Amino acid sequence: MNNGPVRAIILGYGIRGRAYAEYAKTHPREFEIAGLADPVAAFPADAAYPTWKNWEEALEAGVDADAVIISLPDRLHHKACILALEKGYHVLLEKPIGCTWKECEDIKKAQIKAKRLVLTGYVLRFAPFYKKLREVIAYGSIGEITSVHHLAAISYGKAAHAYCRGNWSVESKGTGMLVNKCTHDFDLIEWWTKGKTCKKVTSFGSLFHWRPENAPEGAADRCQACPVTVRESCPFDAYKLYYDRKDLRYHFADESDDAILKMIETSPYGRCVYACGNDSVDHQTVLMEYDGGLTIILEMESYSQQRTRITHFYGTRGEIIADETKIEIKPFLGDSTTIIPAQNGHHGGGDREIMTEFVKLVKTASPDRYTKILGAALESHRIAFLAEESRYSGKTMDCVTEMPI
Numbered sequence: 001m002n003n004g005p006v007r008a009i010i011l012g013y014g015i016r017g018r019a020y021a022e023y024a025k026t027h028p029r030e031f032e033i034a035g036l037a038d039p040v041a042a043f044p045a046d047a048a049y050p051t052w053k054n055w056e057e058a059l060e061a062g063v064d065a066d067a068v069i070i071s072l073p074d075r076l077h078h079k080a081c082i083l084a085l086e087k088g089y090h091v092l093l094e095k096p097i098g099c100t101w102k103e104c105e106d107i108k109k110a111q112i113k114a115k116r117l118v119l120t121g122y123v124l125r126f127a128p129f130y131k132k133l134r135e136v137i138a139y140g141s142i143g144e145i146t147s148v149h150h151l152a153a154i155s156y157g158k159a160a161h162a163y164c165r166g167n168w169s170v171e172s173k174g175t176g177m178l179v180n181k182c183t184h185d186f187d188l189i190e191w192w193t194k195g196k197t198c199k200k201v202t203s204f205g206s207l208f209h210w211r212p213e214n215a216p217e218g219a220a221d222r223c224q225a226c227p228v229t230v231r232e233s234c235p236f237d238a239y240k241l242y243y244d245r246k247d248l249r250y251h252f253a254d255e256s257d258d259a260i261l262k263m264i265e266t267s268p269y270g271r272c273v274y275a276c277g278n279d280s281v282d283h284q285t286v287l288m289e290y291d292g293g294l295t296i297i298l299e300m301e302s303y304s305q306q307r308t309r310i311t312h313f314y315g316t317r318g319e320i321i322a323d324e325t326k327i328e329i330k331p332f333l334g335d336s337t338t339i340i341p342a343q344n345g346h347h348g349g350g351d352r353e354i355m356t357e358f359v360k361l362v363k364t365a366s367p368d369r370y371t372k373i374l375g376a377a378l379e380s381h382r383i384a385f386l387a388e389e390s391r392y393s394g395k396t397m398d399c400v401t402e403m404p405i
């Protein structure tokens with residue numbers, strides 16, 4: 001490779017595609033956009049590269065590029081990643097790698113054949129907060145870890161947006177909420193337990209609340225038609241989530257008040273949460289047993305006030321509690337310490353740091369390293385898919401001998 005910037009085509013110019021494109025502005029000597037594909041997105045007016053309406057056209061165009069960033073809807077990851085590898089591109093692939101384990105395995109075969117990088121969009125492991133947490137755990141100040149309680153709290157607004165009204169509300173259209181949302185958490189767990197094998201996994205979860213039978217009396221199918229008295233007492237009312245609050249507006253290209261009001265009147269995001277035809281779970285618990293007896297509980301929860309992750313490590317000589325803002329180390333002997341890692345940028349800086357790593361890997365790593373990187377990413381997907389099988393079947397899955405179907 002030459003010494004110039006890594007040139008990448010971005011497939012899917014939605015929230016994630018735009019986040020990765022930002023890196024070209026902030027690090028022009030490292031990264032350059034070679035083209036953008038999206039059927040509906042507004043492309044930058046000053047784009048000095050080709051644009052297409054569809055990912056397939058972009059990959060068939062024979063553009064001079066080193067890499068492809070796949071930030072498409074989940075169901076398109078499999079086909080797009082395999083074609084990109086066949087065309088000889090390195091890939092930054094948003095999670096989930098595939099919607100089924102079979103799709104993940106197809107991507108693994110294609111990666112081995114192409115000898116190219118497939119880096120999964122596990123941005124959290126690149127965020128300074130989580131890098132520091134990993135360092136603290138590896139330092140061994142709480143002795144041997146006996147168990148971990150990890151909570152992925154989605155927040156009721158974000159969960160209503162994505163998993164009730166939005167793209168991930170119907171499991172058969174992509175993946176279940178656990179594979180979509182918590183592959184990040186399975187990845188972190190894989191990272192924290194490096195060298196240990198997950199022996200067993202079991203999982204419980206359901207769609208507890210956003211069901212038609214829980215609709216308040218008199219509720220209409222869309223918020224705009226709902227009686228004000230009903231809407232006033234509904235925390236999931238689209239006007240409260242998108243108009244009164246501003247923090248979820250980044251999901252929409254036009255964040256102006258007028259556009260948000262129109263969106264509530266016309267788009268799926270203005271539907272009553274009890275009338276969305278959704279079947280995605282709204283809470284799920286996963287229990288894992290590792291060799292040596294380490295046990296881990298992962299809890300995914302929609303009905304939380306805050307959107308955060310809280311992890312509690314219990315060790316033979318103390319505890320560590322991490323909540324995405326601070327890391328508290330509490331040894332049984334000696335004083336407690338609190339570390340507040342610097343955070344800067346989206347996903348605590350992970351969006352930027354993953355791009356730095358991607359550029360470096362494209363330029364310097366070897367095919368063997370590429371295969372190892374994807375192998376580790378797939379292992380956390382494998383446990384997530386086995387957890388889903390446990391939820392469907394009611395069985396505890398043996399992670400050493402069983403593969404997901």
Ligand SMILES: NC(=O)c1ccc[n+]([C@@H]2O[C@H](COP(=O)([O-])OP(=O)(O)OC[C@H]3O[C@@H](n4cnc5c(N)ncnc54)[C@H](O)[C@@H]3O)[C@@H](O)[C@H]2O)c1
Nearest residue numbers: 012013014015016037038054055071072073074094095121
């Ligand atoms: N790593 C993370 O933390 C993280 C966070 C959110 C989402 N994601 C993943 O990123 C992916 C994209 O999510 P998003 O939130 O950006 O969604 P999004 O809907 O904002 O973006 C997806 C884009 O793909 C475009 N698209 C659809 N069909 C296309 C086609 N045939 N050709 C080209 N473009 C097409 C859509 O128009 C849209 O603009 C998903 O797989 C999601 O699971 C990852």
